Every structure is written in structure tokens, then in C-alpha cells.
Amino acid sequence: MVVAAEQIRNLNKYERSILLALERGMKRYSWVPLEHIRAATKLSESEVNYRLSRLIAWGMVRFNPVPYDGYALVFGGYDTLALTALSQKGTLSALGALIGEGKESVVHEALGLGPVAVKFHRVGQRSFSSARVNREYMEEGHCPWLIASKKSAEREYLALKRLHPAVSVPLPIAQNRHAVVMSLIEGGILNRTALETPEKTLDEILENVRNAYRAGIIHSDLSEYNILVENRRCVLIDWPQWIGTAHPNAEAIAGRDIDNILAFFRRKYKIRRDREVALQWVIG
Numbered sequence: 001m002v003v004a005a006e007q008i009r010n011l012n013k014y015e016r017s018i019l020l021a022l023e024r025g026m027k028r029y030s031w032v033p034l035e036h037i038r039a040a041t042k043l044s045e046s047e048v049n050y051r052l053s054r055l056i057a058w059g060m061v062r063f064n065p066v067p068y069d070g071y072a073l074v075f076g077g078y079d080t081l082a083l084t085a086l087s088q089k090g091t092l093s094a095l096g097a098l099i100g101e102g103k104e105s106v107v108h109e110a111l112g113l114g115p116v117a118v119k120f121h122r123v124g125q126r127s128f129s130s131a132r133v134n135r136e137y138m139e140e141g142h143c144p145w146l147i148a149s150k151k152s153a154e155r156e157y158l159a160l161k162r163l164h165p166a167v168s169v170p171l172p173i174a175q176n177r178h179a180v181v182m183s184l185i186e187g188g189i190l191n192r193t194a195l196e197t198p199e200k201t202l203d204e205i206l207e208n209v210r211n212a213y214r215a216g217i218i219h220s221d222l223s224e225y226n227i228l229v230e231n232r233r234c235v236l237i238d239w240p241q242w243i244g245t246a247h248p249n250a251e252a253i254a255g256r257d258i259d260n261i262l263a264f265f266r267r268k269y270k271i272r273r274d275r276e277v278a279l280q281w282v283i284g
Contacts, residue, residue: 031070082125082179121178123148149178153239159239198269210282222257224264
């Protein structure tokens with residue numbers, strides 16, 4: 001859950017400086033020592049303790065007493081830093097309701113120059129180990145979850161910029177830390193949508209997959225759960241796990257995406273397509 005806007009508005013400049021000190025400190029520490037926070041902010045011990053207590057109560061910071069008094073940003077604090085930065089740049093003016101939630105992200109509607117969506121990447125403890133193993137963009141060594149989430153957001157934003165408008169994806173607007181601002185797609189998820197012309201929709205999806213491949217990008221996690229249908233138009237979403245077509249397993253990974261899509265249309269609409277023909281058309 002994203003931290004309440006009221007708490008962000010009430011944030012003191014000292015509290016913001018502590019959040020920034022924690023963000024920097026977590027590049028070196030899993031739990032940032034109190035002494036590091038005091039040195040970075042140049043605040044007195046009593047002031048730091050008071051401000052930290054407020055941040056902990058608001059769900060922005062967590063405390064750990066073992067083996068030393070240490071503090072860490074949690075997603076509430078990271079959300080606050082990202083939203084503050086996006087607001088100061090004029091990208092966002094208001095945050096709205098939750099409209100989507102997955103294993104590694106939450107999506108809210110928001111207002112910028114018009115209606116937009118804000119996706120907060122959340123590479124958490126449950127998925128962090130597999131993310132490090134399976135994703136080529138993960139660094140070796142110390143990489144806290146917040147940093148992993150930032151890398152995930154950066155990677156998705158890069159994909160959207162490369163793909164739009166040749167591929168039907170959300171328009172990328174901005175990215176800050178683990179948050180990606182994009183156009184709001186007002187449609188339902190493919191697996192929950194009753195298609196009037198499923199054959200045409202399948203052709204459209206495969207054409208978008210092909211166009212992405214021509215742009216050098218393979219989704220690598222494509223299924224009926226990350227395709228939206230807006231006014232009969234398909235929009236492919238959730239791109240942080242993409243790989244490049246130069247990857248040694250590119251054909252196999254593209255084939256897996258196609259397998260997922262063909263299996264869905266075969267199961268729900270009894271449409272049968274030759275897998276190898278579809279794959280060669282996409283990568284050819």
C-alpha cells in the first residue's frame with residue numbers, strides 16, 4: 001500500500017533529509033547506523049530520534065536493534081521520495097486509487113497533465129532471490145530490495161521508451177526511483193475479457209510481439225494476465241523482465257511467450273495455431 005498523501009504533505013524538511021540519508025546509506029548498509037544518519041543530516045541526536053520515531057509510525061522506516069541500532073527505508077519511505085520528486089517536477093499533482101497489484105508491483109491511478117497511471121515496483125523479500133538469479137540486470141553483491149526495485153523500474157521504463165509507439169504499450173511519461181509514470185489504460189485484463197473477435201485479437205497480439213522483437217526486445221513473461229484490452233485494442237504491459245534478442249536463449253524465451261498466448265486462446269476460444277509457424281513469423 002502506498003503511503004497516504006496526507007503524511008507526505010506533513011513531511012518536515014528534516015524528515016525528508018533523513019529519508020534521503022537512508023536511501024544513500026542503504027547502498028552500503030542493510031541497516032544504516034544511527035551515527036551515519038546523524039553525520040549525513042547534521043542534526044542533533046534528539047532531533048534525529050524524534051524524526052525517526054515519526055517516520056517509523058508512518059510506515060516509512062523500520063528499526064533493527066541487532067547487532068547495532070540501525071534503520072532502513074521500507075517501501076512507504078521510498079514511495080514518499082519518488083512521489084515528492086515527481087510532484088516537484090510537475091509530473092504528478094494527485095495520487096488516486098489502487099487499480100492493480102501483482103507479485104512485484106502496485107499500480108495507482110493519478111493526475112498529471114491528465115489521467116495517468118503510476119506503477120511502483122516492489123521487488124520484495126519473497127521474490128528477491130529468484131530475481132537475482134533470473135534477471136540479467138541484477139548486480140552481484142550487496143543489492144537491497146529498494147535498489148532492486150529501482151533497477152526494475154528503470155528497465156521497464158527503458159523498454160517502454162524503445163517500444164512506443166511501434167508496439168502497443170503504455171506511453172512512458174517519467175520514472176523516478178522505483179516508480180514509473182505512464183498513460184492510463186482504461187481496459188480489462190485479457191483473461192477476464194469476453195472477446196468479440198478472438199482470432200483478430202490473437203493476430204494483433206502476435207503482431208505486437210513481432211514488432212517488439214524487431215525492436216530488439218522480448219517480453220519474456222507474456223501471458224493473458226499482462227495484456228489489457230481497451231476499446232478492442234490490446235496493450236502489452238509489465239516489461240521489467242524483458243531480454244534482448246541477442247540473448248543466447250532468445251528464440252526459446254520468445255517461444256515460451258508464444259506458447260502462453262496460444263495456450264490461452266486454444267483453451268478459452270478453441271483457436272488452434274501452429275506454434276512453430278507463429279514463432280518463425282515473430283522472429284523471422
